[in-house]
Amino acid sequence: MVTKRSIAVAGSIALVAGGVTVAGAGSASADTVDYGPSRVIGGPRSLTDHAQGLAIAPDGTTYFGSAGDDSVSVFGPRADGNVLPLRIWFAGGHHAETTIDVATDAMGNMYTLTNVEGDASWVLVYRPRYTPTTPMRRVWPRRPTTSLKVSARGATVGATPTSIDVFAPGATEVGPVRVLSGPRTGLAAGGVRDVAMDGRGWIWAATADAVLGFAPSANGDVAPAARIAGSRTGLSSPRHIGVDAANRLYVTDATRRSISAFAPTANGNVRPLRVLRGKQASINPREAAVALNGRIVTTRGSRAIQVFSTMFPKRPSAVRSVRVTGKTRAAKRKVRWAKPADNGGGAVQSYKLVFRKGSKIVKSVTLKPGRRSYTVKKSALRRGKLTVTVRAKNISGWSPKVVKRFRVR
Secondary structure (H helix, E strand, O other): OOOEEEEEEOOEEEEEEOOOOOOOOOOOOOEEEEEOOOEEEEOOOOOOOOEEEEEEOOOOOEEEEEOOOOEEEEEOOOOOEOOOOOEEEEOOOOOOEEEEEEEEOOOOOEEEEEEEOOOEEEEEEEOOOOOOOOOOEEEOOOOOOOEEEEOOOOOEEEEOOOEEEEEOOOOOOOOOOEEEEOHHHOHHHHOOOEEEEOOOOOEEEEOOOOEEEEOOOOOEOOOOOEEEOOHHHOOOOEEEEEEOOOOOEEEEEOOOOEEEEEOOOOOEOOOOOEEEOOOOOOOEEEEEEEOOOOOEEEEEOOOEEEEEOOOOOOOOOOOEEEEEEOOOOOOEEEEEEEOOOOOOOOOOOEEEEEEEEOOEEEEEEEEOOOOOEEEEEHHHOOOEEEEEEEEEEEOOEEOOOEEEEEEEO
16 A cells, blocks of 8 residues: 655655655754555454554554453454454453553564453463463563553563553563652653653653653652653653654654654653654554554554554665566567565655666666566667666665676677
C-alpha cells in the first residue's frame, strides 16, 4: 500500500509519495509529518473491538488486547484488512481474570498482563509460536498493575497509577530490582498513564501533564532526572509512550491526536524531533505502541487498528537478483530485478538504471516503484562490453549500487 506523506517544515508544505522529508540534524523546530498507515486491520473477522492494549514486534507482528473478552489476538507481519488473527490467547483459570495490557520483546515473545479479582496481577510470557496453556515463565508484580512494557534488553516494567516496578530480564517469581515510588518521584501527582524503558535503562512515565524520565540508577523515592512539559513540546494530554532502538521517545497526545518523537536527551520545554499528525494519519491515541525499529500501531476509531512505517526512514538496501536477458546479437535486451529486502522504513519511490560502456554513460532511465524490468533497444546501446547499474530510492536517498555486466554485438 503506497501512501502520501504531507510534511510541514519551516512554514512550507510538500507532498511526497511514500516517504518523509528529513530536516537537518540542527533544525530548531520539529517536522510535522502526515502520512497514512501501511496497513489497517479491522472487520468482523478480525474482532478488533474494545482495544485494551497493543504491541508490535520489529517484524510487524501485531498484538491486540481486547477488553471485550479478555483476549489477545496475534496478527502476522503482513496482515491487512478484514483478516483472521493467527492465534488468540484467552485469560482463564479458576479466578476472575481481566486482561489489562500486552507487550512484546526484541525476540518476539509475548507478555500478557492480567489482573485477578482486582487485587493482584501477573505477567505470563509466551514464545512467539506459543502453546497458550504453557507459558515460558511468570512474573509476579507486587501490586495491581495497569501498564506493561518490556525493554530492549528484556527487563519487564510494570506501572500502577502511583509507582513503577522493574523486573530483571528472565525474572520469574521474584521481586523487582528497581521500584520508583513516593512523593519525590511526582508519579502520584500526575498519575502514571503509561511507562517505557529505553536501551540505556532510562525509565519514562507519561502522566496527565508531563513525561517524566528517571536515570538508570534511579531507585526508590527519587526526583525525575528529566521532565518534558511546556508549550514547545506540543503536548497537552500525554497518553501512551514508547521507545525505539535509537532510544528516541514517542508520546501520543489525546487532545492533539498526535505522536511526537523526542530525542533521548530531551528535558524541559523542548521541541520534539518529529510529529505525526493530520488527516491522513488520523491518530486515535486510545491505545498505541512502538516497535524497536520505529513501526507504530494505534487504534483507528473504535473497531480497527492501523500500522505505520517508521517516522525516521533510512536508505533502502540493495535491489536483488539483477540479471540481463537476451542474446548478445538480439535487437532488445531486458533487465530484471527484485525489490530491496529492506525498504528502510520508507516506501520505494523510484528505480534508476544507468547503462555504461567503460566510464561513459550511454543511457539512463528512472522508473516508477512498481517496475521490476526494463527493455532497452540495441540501437540505444553501443557494441562491446557494457554494464547496467540498478538502484532504488526512498525519501532518505539511494540504495547501494548493483552492477551487472553484459555484452552487445
